[in-house]
Amino acid sequence: MSRLTDAYLAEFDRELGFDHRLARRVHREVEAHLQDARDDAGSEAAAIARFGNPRLLAREYAQAALPARLRMAGAAAGALALATFAFMRLRSMLLTLPGMEAGPTMALTFIDRAGFGAGLTFGLYAWHVARTVSGAERARRIFAPLLGAAMAFLLSTVASLLRAQMAAGGELLVWITGGLELLLLGAAAMQLRLLHRHAALAAGKAWN
């Protein structure tokens, strides 16, 4: 490949850099096309001109791939909700945790439960948006409730872990479930970040 084609392909790589799999696919496909087109168009520059503006095309690719990105973000949020609930119940069953009656842990118990409830509410609202709104608007409107759900689950998880830690000390169960929950939170946060960048490109502008 010549420097001209390399520079052209690098623009696609840059625009789609947040999604390496999509970027690699686009790179290979555009490269194969330009090899075919070069012979018919007469020159590499003509083939590139006929192909189109890389920024606009990257935006169209991002729009095409947005449903898959939304599914992944939704799946991450769903897995997080399930894990938060399951581990919370597991700790309650296997450890003797103080409830609302115990003074110092009362606030933590409240935050744990309220955070989980808020997370579920945000998650259900995100699900409603996913069912009723379409296109790039869906990604824009679903981001805030998904972020809200992740924050609420984070709050609930931290409160739940502190509560368990205070009651059971260095129990292995607390460390394992806590580690897994934080890992899932990290994965959900990464999916949300990717969704934000993906949707911004698909919409052709930055949004908050």
Added chain:
Amino acid sequence: MNAEMLKGHLDNILLAVLEPGPAHGYAIIEAIRQRSDGSFDLPEGTIYPALHRLEVAGLLKSRWIDPPTGRKRRVYELTRSGSEALAARRTGWSRFSGAVDALMEGGACPV
């Protein structure tokens, strides 16, 4: 032909072009150009995101082929859902284009 006007029908065109069998992107573009007698001449890159969108929707599937002679290319083909969608869209299009034709031919409004 106005590119924006054509874009609205691109999905149907791609499904129809792929009906005879699998093809790679460049061959699809050539087929569109030839079968439309040069009337449909989109920026070539526009075809690929549309193919990707149809694949995400489950109407197409794709795979890389590496022939012993020739270049490595991604080849697209209709899925069963794609064939069914094409049949349904054809029916809808016939009705729509027939109605527009009837209106475009003109005639007096009923008083």
